[in-house]
Amino acid sequence: MRVDWNPTNYQFAWQVVAEYRVWLLEGVILTLKIALVSMAFAMVLGLVIALLRMSPIWPVRTLASLYISIFRAIPPLVFILWMYYGVTLVTGLNIEAFWSGVICLSLQYAAWLAEIYRSGLQAIDKGQREAALSTGLSRTRAFAKVIWPQAWRIIIPPIANNFVGIIKDSSLVGVIGLNELMRQSQIATSLTFRPFELYTAAMVIYIVLTLAIARIASLLEQRAARSLRVQTRRIPQNVPSIRTAA
Amino acid sequence: MTAVSTSTTGALLELDDVHKSFGHLEVIKGVSLRVSKGEHVVIFGPSGGGKSTLLRIMNLLEVPDSGTVTFEDRRYFPHDGNVLDKASRLQQLRSQIGMVFQRFNLYPHLTALQNVTLALTDVKKLSRRAAREKAEACLADVGLLDRMEHYPAQLSGGQQQRVAIARALAMDPKLMLFDEPTSALDPELIGEVLGVMEKLAKEGMTMVAVTHEMGFARRVGDRLVFVSGGVIAESGGKEVLSNPQQERTKAFLEAVL
Numbered sequence: 001m002r003v004d005w006n007p008t009n010y011q012f013a014w015q016v017v018a019e020y021r022v023w024l025l026e027g028v029i030l031t032l033k034i035a036l037v038s039m040a041f042a043m044v045l046g047l048v049i050a051l052l053r054m055s056p057i058w059p060v061r062t063l064a065s066l067y068i069s070i071f072r073a074i075p076p077l078v079f080i081l082w083m084y085y086g087v088t089l090v091t092g093l094n095i096e097a098f099w100s101g102v103i104c105l106s107l108q109y110a111a112w113l114a115e116i117y118r119s120g121l122q123a124i125d126k127g128q129r130e131a132a133l134s135t136g137l138s139r140t141r142a143f144a145k146v147i148w149p150q151a152w153r154i155i156i157p158p159i160a161n162n163f164v165g166i167i168k169d170s171s172l173v174g175v176i177g178l179n180e181l182m183r184q185s186q187i188a189t190s191l192t193f194r195p196f197e198l199y200t201a202a203m204v205i206y207i208v209l210t211l212a213i214a215r216i217a218s219l220l221e222q223r224a225a226r227s228l229r230v231q232t233r234r235i236p237q238n239v240p241s242i243r244t245a246a
Numbered sequence: 247m248t249a250v251s252t253s254t255t256g257a258l259l260e261l262d263d264v265h266k267s268f269g270h271l272e273v274i275k276g277v278s279l280r281v282s283k284g285e286h287v288v289i290f291g292p293s294g295g296g297k298s299t300l301l302r303i304m305n306l307l308e309v310p311d312s313g314t315v316t317f318e319d320r321r322y323f324p325h326d327g328n329v330l331d332k333a334s335r336l337q338q339l340r341s342q343i344g345m346v347f348q349r350f351n352l353y354p355h356l357t358a359l360q361n362v363t364l365a366l367t368d369v370k371k372l373s374r375r376a377a378r379e380k381a382e383a384c385l386a387d388v389g390l391l392d393r394m395e396h397y398p399a400q401l402s403g404g405q406q407q408r409v410a411i412a413r414a415l416a417m418d419p420k421l422m423l424f425d426e427p428t429s430a431l432d433p434e435l436i437g438e439v440l441g442v443m444e445k446l447a448k449e450g451m452t453m454v455a456v457t458h459e460m461g462f463a464r465r466v467g468d469r470l471v472f473v474s475g476g477v478i479a480e481s482g483g484k485e486v487l488s489n490p491q492q493e494r495t496k497a498f499l500e501a502v503l
Contacts, residue, residue, distance in 0.1 A: 130307055131351035131410075135365035135417055136341025138333060145364060149355050 013194055017201045020188040027184030028205055034101055034170045034180060039163050041106035046113030053118055071111035077172050080104045084176040101173035109166055120155035121147060153224040160217030164210045181205060258283045258452055259421055264303055264313030273299045275476035286447050287454045288467035292498055296476040297456045301425050304454065305343040306336055341369050344414030348426040350406040352398040358385060358409045359394040362416045384412040388442050404435030411442055424455035460503060463487065
């Protein structure tokens with residue numbers, strides 16, 4: 001029996017993708033802009049929150065953990081609408097759509113990233129910090145030179161996952177009039193009545209972006225892990241060693 | 247030596263009635279101990295008796311609840327409060343006391359050489375070149391100059407511990423603390439680490455070692471301190487090993503020897 005996968009005999013018109021390529025490209029550029037700026041803020045804020053979350057002072061810890069719980073619980077679409085339409089109305093501030101979207105994504109992803117940072121930092125043996133402190137390093141320097149480089153290696157993959165997440169969630173800021181990839185496809189669709197072709201194109205672009213990020217992340221990871229791979233080269237033989245006196 | 251000793255006690259390091267609890271568990275129940283310059287103190291005793299905690303109080307990795315720590319006549323944590331000393335003072339203290347850990351605690355992302363140079367450039371503010379020269383000399387001292395470009399994962403346990411010793415020595419410490427430095431090593435690797443420690447002792451380094459190596463204790467220890475139940479149960483010269491006075495010491499030595 002023949003399975004008809006195109007029962008309506010739909011006539012494809014892939015040329016609309018080519019016709020609207022500049023629109024789509026503009027959309028991709030804005031998508032990347034929103035994602036990169038939001039990610040940069042989220043990474044800094046997330047680290048601060050992670051450190052507060054591990055503070056020895058309990059009210060600070062509680063506040064940080066409250067932040068994480070709240071911002072992880074809000075659906076991003078609701079948050080974006082609330083920020084752009086609600087907050088601007090109440091405060092009288094005229095926040096641009098771009099910054100409105102960036103603020104929302106940053107605040108939310110900071111919560112996710114904070115937990116990733118924390119897991120990475122807590123995975124580092126306490127002895128590492130103690131060794132650094134015992135040689136006279138300050139707590140800050142011990143963090144920067146000893147803890148962070150090791151934690152960073154561990155958290156690269158989950159951070160990359162979150163960057164992928166931010167790219168996908170940036171498709172939501174179309175609702176406040178930002179012409180990112182999703183909204184550009186939507187507008188093009190409304191002009192051409194070719195939702196299948198244009199949304200397929202949009203999906204393919206999102207997939208390509210995601211794969212590219214995964215690739216970059218795996219390169220970064222390899223670079224960071226260089227020192228931890230046991231290399232067999234250049235191990236000299238017949239090493240004179242201290243005579244034992246046991 | 248830049249420090250002018252005006253000590254009335256002649257001690258390099260002195261613990262005076264230190265107490266330390268973790269939660270409800272009192273681990274150190276009032277210990278006083280004096281370490282003179284050039285002295286080799288060996289601390290031994292059953293596990294859980296507070297040996298490591300005591301050692302960690304000496305460079306204030308562990309903050310005592312009460313009592314004082316005095317290093318070169320500078321007093322840390324006066325009786326009247328449990329207020330943390332200023333960070334810079336703590337750093338200064340620690341940069342003069344080397345510590346070697348049971349689990350080596352080398353930085354896995356840095357080479358042997360970088361493990362040693364880190365504090366030299368960061369704390370002592372040596373130039374990269376001077377730090378490298380100093381580190382090479384220290385690695386040569388522990389017989390690992392040819393392994394300096396290796397990462398910890400490429401070294402045996404014994405070699406890692408020797409790098410850790412070099413890392414501590416590079417700071418020109420006035421006192422070296424060893425926290426069970428051979429307990430995590432395979433038996434055939436213990437000798438090379440003890441060898442380095444004995445060499446250091448012969449060169450006159452002041453040291454406090456927590457160890458179960460009773461042979462080392464007998465050869466190197468000027469003073470043997472038996473710690474059990476959070477107190478110094480017995481302390482003295484080598485006679486502590488050959489002729490212990492306390493029942494607890496006797497029982498322990500019979501079990502380990």
